[in-house]
Amino acid sequence: MAEHFIDIGGRRYRFESLGALMAAASPRRSGDELAGIAAESAEQRAAAQMALAELPLTTFLDEPLIPYETDEITRLILDRHDRTAFAPVASLSVGEFRNWLLSERADGGTLKALAPGLTPEMVAAVSKLMRVQDLVLVGRKCEVVTRFRNTLGLPGRLATRLQPNHPTDDAAGIAASILDGLLYASGDAVIGINPATDNTGTVVTLLTMLDEIISRYEIPTQSCVLTHVTTAIEAIERGAPTDLVFQSIAGTEAANRGFGIDLSLLREGQDAARSLGRGTLGDNVMYFETGQGSALSADAHHGLDQQTLEARAYGVAREFSPLLVNTVVGFIGPEYLFDGKQIIRAGLEDHFCGKLLGVPMGCDICYTNHAEADQDDMDMLLTLLGAAGCNYIMGIPGSDDIMLNYQTTSFHDALYLREVLGRRPAPEFETWLESSGIYRHGKGIAFANALPARFQHVLADAGAPT
Amino acid sequence: MTQRDSRSVTVVNPWRRLRDLTDARIGLGRAGSSLPTDAQLAFQMDHARARDAVHMALDTELLMPELDARFPLALRLHSQAADRDEYLRRPDLGRRLAQASADELARLELAPSDVSVCVVDGLSARAIHAQVVPFLDAVLPAIERLGLSLAPVALVEQGRVAIGDPIGEALGARMSVVLIGERPGLSSPDSLGVYFTWAPQSGRRDSERNCISNIRPRGLSYANAAKLLAYLMREAQALGASGVALKDDSEVDSQLGDGREGNFLLPSQD
Numbered sequence: 001m002a003e004h005f006i007d008i009g010g011r012r013y014r015f016e017s018l019g020a021l022m023a024a025a026s027p028r029r030s031g032d033e034l035a036g037i038a039a040e041s042a043e044q045r046a047a048a049q050m051a052l053a054e055l056p057l058t059t060f061l062d063e064p065l066i067p068y069e070t071d072e073i074t075r076l077i078l079d080r081h082d083r084t085a086f087a088p089v090a091s092l093s094v095g096e097f098r099n100w101l102l103s104e105r106a107d108g109g110t111l112k113a114l115a116p117g118l119t120p121e122m123v124a125a126v127s128k129l130m131r132v133q134d135l136v137l138v139g140r141k142c143e144v145v146t147r148f149r150n151t152l153g154l155p156g157r158l159a160t161r162l163q164p165n166h167p168t169d170d171a172a173g174i175a176a177s178i179l180d181g182l183l184y185a186s187g188d189a190v191i192g193i194n195p196a197t198d199n200t201g202t203v204v205t206l207l208t209m210l211d212e213i214i215s216r217y218e219i220p221t222q223s224c225v226l227t228h229v230t231t232a233i234e235a236i237e238r239g240a241p242t243d244l245v246f247q248s249i250a251g252t253e254a255a256n257r258g259f260g261i262d263l264s265l266l267r268e269g270q271d272a273a274r275s276l277g278r279g280t281l282g283d284n285v286m287y288f289e290t291g292q293g294s295a296l297s298a299d300a301h302h303g304l305d306q307q308t309l310e311a312r313a314y315g316v317a318r319e320f321s322p323l324l325v326n327t328v329v330g331f332i333g334p335e336y337l338f339d340g341k342q343i344i345r346a347g348l349e350d351h352f353c354g355k356l357l358g359v360p361m362g363c364d365i366c367y368t369n370h371a372e373a374d375q376d377d378m379d380m381l382l383t384l385l386g387a388a389g390c391n392y393i394m395g396i397p398g399s400d401d402i403m404l405n406y407q408t409t410s411f412h413d414a415l416y417l418r419e420v421l422g423r424r425p426a427p428e429f430e431t432w433l434e435s436s437g438i439y440r441h442g443k444g445i446a447f448a449n450a451l452p453a454r455f456q457h458v459l460a461d462a463g464a465p466t
Numbered sequence: 467m468t469q470r471d472s473r474s475v476t477v478v479n480p481w482r483r484l485r486d487l488t489d490a491r492i493g494l495g496r497a498g499s500s501l502p503t504d505a506q507l508a509f510q511m512d513h514a515r516a517r518d519a520v521h522m523a524l525d526t527e528l529l530m531p532e533l534d535a536r537f538p539l540a541l542r543l544h545s546q547a548a549d550r551d552e553y554l555r556r557p558d559l560g561r562r563l564a565q566a567s568a569d570e571l572a573r574l575e576l577a578p579s580d581v582s583v584c585v586v587d588g589l590s591a592r593a594i595h596a597q598v599v600p601f602l603d604a605v606l607p608a609i610e611r612l613g614l615s616l617a618p619v620a621l622v623e624q625g626r627v628a629i630g631d632p633i634g635e636a637l638g639a640r641m642s643v644v645l646i647g648e649r650p651g652l653s654s655p656d657s658l659g660v661y662f663t664w665a666p667q668s669g670r671r672d673s674e675r676n677c678i679s680n681i682r683p684r685g686l687s688y689a690n691a692a693k694l695l696a697y698l699m700r701e702a703q704a705l706g707a708s709g710v711a712l713k714d715d716s717e718v719d720s721q722l723g724d725g726r727e728g729n730f731l732l733p734s735q736d
Contacts, residue, residue, distance in 0.1 A: 030555060166488060167654070167680040172728035173488035179481060179731060180492035196680055197694070200713060202722055209725030212732055228710060260673035260710035297557075298671065333649075335557045369516035369650050370554055370589055375509070398491025398505060400512075403680065405651030407513075410491075415499035444499050448477050462484055462730035 002063060006051035013047040019065045022121075023305035024048035025128045027345055031293040031306045031336035038305075049129055053095030057086075060121040066302045071253045072263055077119050077315045086117030094125045101126065101138045101356075108143045115318075115358030120251070120311035123353045127307070132384065135348040139388035142355035146323045146391075147282025148222045148243060150188055150428040153360050153391040158423035160395035160414045161324070161362070162187035165403035169196045171209060172462070177397050178213060179458060183451070184411030185439035186395035188429035189324055189362065190244060190287065192224040194403055203227050204240040211241035217454060220428035222279075222323070224287050229261055229269040236272045243278050244287045244323060245269040250294040251312025258298030263319070270320050281428075284323035289364070290314070291328045292346050293336030306336060307346070311353040318359050324392065325354060326362035329381075331406055333368055340377025343367060347381045351390055362392035366408040375399070375407075382409060386417040393417075415444060476502045487728075489653045489684060512652040519655035521550055524587040524623050525595055532599050533585065536606060539618035543567035543633065547624040560626035563633065571636035580614035581699070582639035582666065586625035590647030590655060597658035597682055598645055604692035612699060627661045627675070634666025641702060642666035643695065648679065657682050660691060662698045664708035674709035 004015045015021035023037040025048035032038035039045035061081065066074045083090075088110070089097055100106055106114075127135065145153040152159050164177030174193065181187050191214070193206055203225050210223035222243040227235075229247040236242050247266060250256055256263075266286075273285035290313040292306040301309060310327070317325045327350035330343040337343045347363050354361035365381050367373035382393065399410040417423055424430055424441050433439040437452040446452075451459070475497060482493030494505040501509075526542060533540035544564045547553035553560050563571070585598055609616065617637040622629055627644055634642035644661040651657065658681040663670055676698050681691045702708045726732050 034556065034558070164490075166490070167657075167685040169722045170488070170728075171722050171725045172730065173490070175729045175731040176481075176484040176487045176492050177490045179484070180479075180490070183479070183481070196686065197678070198713075205722050205725045209729065209732065212725075216732065230710060231713070234713070258671045258673055333557075334554050338555075369513065369652070370520045374513065396490075398494050398501070398509065400491050400509070400652040402489045402651060402653045405649050405654060405657065407652065410501070412494070412496065412499060412501050415496075419499055445477075445496065449480060451480060457733065458730045459481060459483065461733040462487070 004051055006047055006054070008047055008050065013044060013051065015048060015051065018059065018063050019302070019304045021048055021051055022065070022125060022128070022308050025052045026305040026307050027128065029306065029336070029342045029346065030334060030338035031296055034335055035296050035301060035303070037303055052125055053093060053129055055094050055125070057089060057092055057094060057097055057122050060119055060125065065121060065304055065308065066252060073251060073253055073312055073316060076263065076319060077312065080116070080319065081119055082116035084117070085114055088114060089117070095129060097122070097126050098129050098134070102134060106138070106141060108141055111142050111356065112358070115356065118357060120315040120353065120357060121308060123356045124308040124311035127349045127352055130352070132345065132348055135352040136384055136388040139348070139352045139355050144355055144358055144360040144391065146284040146360045148279040148284055148323050149281060150220045150426040151281060152189060152323065152426055154427065155389070156422070156424060157426055158386065158390070158414065158417055159189040159392035159426050160186040161189040161392055162191045163194070163394050163396045163401065163408070164191065165194050165401055167196055167403045169202055169206065179455065180397050181395055181411055182219070183438060183455065184395070184415065185425065185433050185445065186411045186414060187219065187221050188426040189392035190222050190224050192226055192287070194226045196403060198227055198231050200231055200234050200238070203231055203235045204238050207235060207240040207242055218432070220432050229265055233269055233272050236276065241278070242273055242276060244285055245273040246287045246289070248289050248294070249313050249316050250290065250298065250300070251309035251316065252295050252300050252302060254300030255295035255298040258300055263316070266320055284321050286320045286322035287324045288317045288322050289326055289328050290317070290350070291332050292350065293332045296336065297332065307349055310350055311357070314354045314357045314359045318357055322360060324362060325359050326364050326392070328364040328366060330367035330371060330373060331364065334371040337371070339372035340374065340380070343371070343373055344377060344381045344384065348384055348388065351385060351388055360391050363390055364394050364408055366394070366406050368406045378407070378409065382413055382417060383420070386421045386423060419444065509652070516650040516652055516655050519590050519592050519650040522591045524591040526621060526623070528595065529585065529598065529621055533619050533621060536602055537583070537616055537619040541570065541618050541620045543570070543620050543622045545622060545624045545626070545629055550624070553624045557626055560624055561628040563629065568632070568636070571633065574618070576617065576638060578638040579617040580640050581609055582617040582630070582634035582637045582642045584620045584622055584630045584633050584642065584644045586622045586629060586644055586646040588625065588646035588659070589649040590657065592650070593647035593656045593658045593682070594645070596656045601645065601658060601681060601688045601691060604688040605695055608692050608696040609699070612696060614699065628670065630661065630663060631666045631670050632668050634663070635668060639666060641699060641708070654680070654682060654685065657685060660695060662695060662702070662708055664702040664706065676708050676712060
């Protein structure tokens with residue numbers, strides 16, 4: 001391990017390895033302090049950022065943070081690295097790379113072509129030198145478009161995952177949240193349920209139910225039941241109508257082993273979903289979730305900071321051409337991201353790093369009840385991610401996930417962002433919303449007391465008193 | 467502005483009636499596109515309550531007699547996290563036993579047993595106070611029917627899920643069952659989680675456990691949770707493993723049915 005150092009005003013700041021330098025340069029967060037790798041002082045952090053700025057980007061190709069021999073994610077990153085794509089920035093240092101990204105030379109087309117030439121470590125390194133406005137500005141330049149039954153990630157668009165979770169997977173309870181979401185114009189990214197159990201039979205039933213709802217109401221979207229990839233493969237073998245295969249992923253081989261997965265299992269899941277050929281516009285069939293702190297939580301962090309490891313998870317994601325990837329930024333708890341300030345910055349870093357690597361980033365803008373955060377913090381992150389061009393956010397009734405016990409963005413929150421920033425739903429879904437009389441861009445929700453025709457039967461069918 | 471005027475600018479959602487079907491905050495209505503004032507204030511109140519639940523202390527005086535009555539021996543143990551603040555910042559300490567507790571376990575001279583049960587405060591002591599006794603009364607008869615023997619039960623303060631590993635290991639148990647207060651939700655500050663681990667020992671990964679979540683009167687019932695746990699115990703013995711290797715293929719009585727029953731979005735079309 002090579003030592004790194006920098007001399008500033010007669011004082012020498014030493015960092016015992018590249019990983020230690022990256023960790024010290026990382027903006028403050030509780031997870032790195034928990035791991036005992038955070039900067040010892042604010043001054044040491046600033047010095048580490050100066051040292052990092054001087055490093056050539058090629059350092060990250062020559063000095064893997066986790067050895068090539070022992071970690072399949074490192075092998076994936078280095079084996080897939082595209083030297084030709086890397087050429088335009090190959091001679092830059094990390095600090096020069098920041099300037100280049102902010103300059104007019106880096107436009108959407110340039111950044112798209114560059115993505116295969118960047119490694120997660122390069123992207124993580126430059127993010128550590130960036131302010132919130134830099135993360136927003138560069139994130140906004142990146143365009144990552146994906147397709148299954150609609151088109152996600154186009155400029156000026158913002159999609160939502162309709163998340164109709166119910167603590168006992170009750171069909172009527174799930175249906176009530178789906179109805180609420182659709183009538184609040186949510187669900188173009190996916191209608192995705194976190195089931196209460198990993199029971200394969202339950203998963204098959206939920207997939208069948210979602211498939212029937214999507215086809216009966218002719219909704220141009222896709223469904224997903226967020227279960228372990230092995231359960232999804234089993235459900236496909238049992239004939240379940242599966243659009244997307246979900247998996248939580250992390251940035252080290254050992255952390256992924258903690259999730260019970262490896263790259264070959266993810267490949268199997270992707271092949272299984274693609275074999276069904278259910279996408280009408282594209283074959284992006286994977287849905288991944290990530291979050292800073294997952295590797296430390298699995299005791300598989302190799303002494304590296306959580307933000308760098310998170311970027312490596314996007315290195316895993318992009319190998320499988322996913323439809324959707326989102327960081328579940330505040331879900332993991334205060335031991336990794338202590339308060340609103342840390343959650344906000346992490347959400348923007350994750351979006352920036354993912355997009356720069358060519359990953360279709362969304363964000364679960366969220367917090368738990370044991371974190372020092374509240375709705376005001378989420379409004380700030382929501383607005384900033386909207387400005388940064390985030391592909392999608394979550395949508396849930398009144399921000400309260402009654403199954404996972406945390407708070408994420410509501411259907412109302414997405415409408416707020418659409419109104420304030422002029423963001424439109426995915427084009428195919430927008431057409432459906434308009435023809436259904438639910439929502440019109442620039443006007444908002446298009447009905448008041450009388451339900452749109454397509455849904456007028458539901459209150460009678462629910463047996464609710466009128 | 468009069469109250470009448472203020473109401474007329476708020477849109478009420480007719481499907482709000484469907485709240486009989488779910489605790490989810492559906493049909494909140496809107497002021498413009500935003501949350502109406504009443505929904506906004508109700509949320510703030512629930513958030514305040516959930517925050518308070520995180521900081522409530524475990525009532526060991528209440529629980530020890532209940533555990534004594536149901537197990538051959540009940541132990542009071544503590545993690546290495548001294549208090550709630552340290553617990554929240556240092557999950558690693560919550561997974562390890564305090565030295566005094568480890569010594570206490572080491573002093574016990576016990577024959578090996580089948581099942582170690584740990585009752586752990588986790589993030590909601592309120593869940594432990596409300597759900598542990600009725601859940602035990604549902605599951606202990608099932609464990610007995612399986613012919614499994616019980617190790618001493620441990621009541622653990624400031625603990626995380628993995629603290630069941632060193633405890634089960636020290637007790638020489640073949641499997642570990644951790645009953646723990648889950649992170650409080652806005653609508654469920656009292657939800658119990660159960661984690662099942664075959665061959666407990668320090669260093670087990672989360673993928674080597676099975677989880678049963680949301681056990682509370684308005685969530686998963688005690689009876690169904692007990693049935694699922696008994697199924698896991700039976701299968702783990704056959705397989706010699708728990709976690710992702712042990713697929714949950716049980717035929718639990720779910721409220722899901724075929725997904726059409728009661729599902730007003732999918733009325734029969736004949």
